[in-house]
Amino acid sequence: MRFLTAALAAAVLSFSASAYAQKPIVIKFSHVVADSTPKGQGALMFQKLVHERLDGKVKVEVYPNSQLFGDAREMEALMLGDVHLIAPSLAKFDKFTKKLQVFDLPFLFDDMEAVDRFQNSEAGRALLRSMESKGYLGLAYWHNGLKQLSANKPLRVPEDAKGVKFRVQNSDVLVDQFRAVGGNPQKLAFSEVYQALQTGTVDGAENPWSNIYSQKFHEVQKYITESNHGLLDYMVLTNADFWNGLPGDIRTELEKIMAEVTVFVNQMADDINMEHRQKIIDSGRSEILQLTDEQREAWRKAMQPVWQKYEKEIGADVIKAALEANKK
Secondary structure (H helix, E strand, C coil): CHHHHHHHHHHHHHHHHHHHHHCCEEEEEECCCCCCCHHHHHHHHHHHHHHHHCCCCEEEEEECCCCCCCCCCHHHHHHHCCCCEECCEHHHCCCCCCHHHHHHCCCCCCCHHHHHHHHCCHHHHHHHHCCHHHCEEEEEEEEEEECEEEECCCCCCHHHHCCCEEEECCCHHHHHHHHCCCCEEEECCHHHHHHHHHHCCCCEEEECHHHHHHCCHHHCCCEEEECCCCEEEEEEEEEHHHHHCCCHHHHHHHHHHHHHHHHHHHHHHHHHHHHHHHHHHHHCCCEEEECCHHHHHHHHHHHCHHHHHHHHHHCHHHHHHHHHCCCC
8 A cells, every 4th residue: 555655646746747748938128118029029029939949848939019028127137037037228237247338438439340249359359158056147238329418409519418418227327427428317217218208307318219119109209419429239138057057959049049140130130220210310300310420439439438437347458358459
């Protein structure tokens, strides 16, 4: 009888383990922008490819537009295991590592090709693991693009920014960037920006074309200065313990899919930005201002002291590697 009881118990345990093993691993991918943006499209492509290649083993659920968590809570949610993938702006990480502040420095990169060269360099790839001791692991860099200045007054020279209330991400570098030109920066979550612009809580902002159009910021901003002054890219981030705890074969396949999606996202980001730029022009809601070479250099010179202020925190070697990437 004792043998029979033990055998039945073993059978139940075996059945339970088998049933558990057949349950797909659920990966919740949460982000704060629209599906139509490069990040939104990347999340959906990742979901699609995982379904095609790991059906029954892994299920990806995508939650755009801050449906689950906004800017302020997504890092905590990732650490608690409430979500498994997020893709915050590179400006969000200064609490965890100061090195990633390099991406916030104004006028550091000449163009997106330089950004690619740096992110694919040894120095750039090392930054993906710069928060691993805090429990966060970077999987990829996803482009959104270079930022433009928007406001309800024309911004042609640095003096025009004096007294303007600019929304910024939660980044001290970006705060100091606008203080350098006499602006009044205010940190706000992305989900709050449209209403803040609409009500006059803030006067202006900085965003790539895709964010401006998809969030309809151009409907509440009279002018957009094509400044290309800074970078708004993302790091696809996971919980290090969760990712390293995945079965090896599944993790390897997910990393292959992520690499494939990253190429897709970064190729399409420029196309989407240019398409949305044209849609803003066609809407007639905002006037796009072009800077002369002299005007752009004036902005660059006015903001460049920020580089010196943060050089020690970021590391002179990291900044040097980024500047080297401007050489074609």
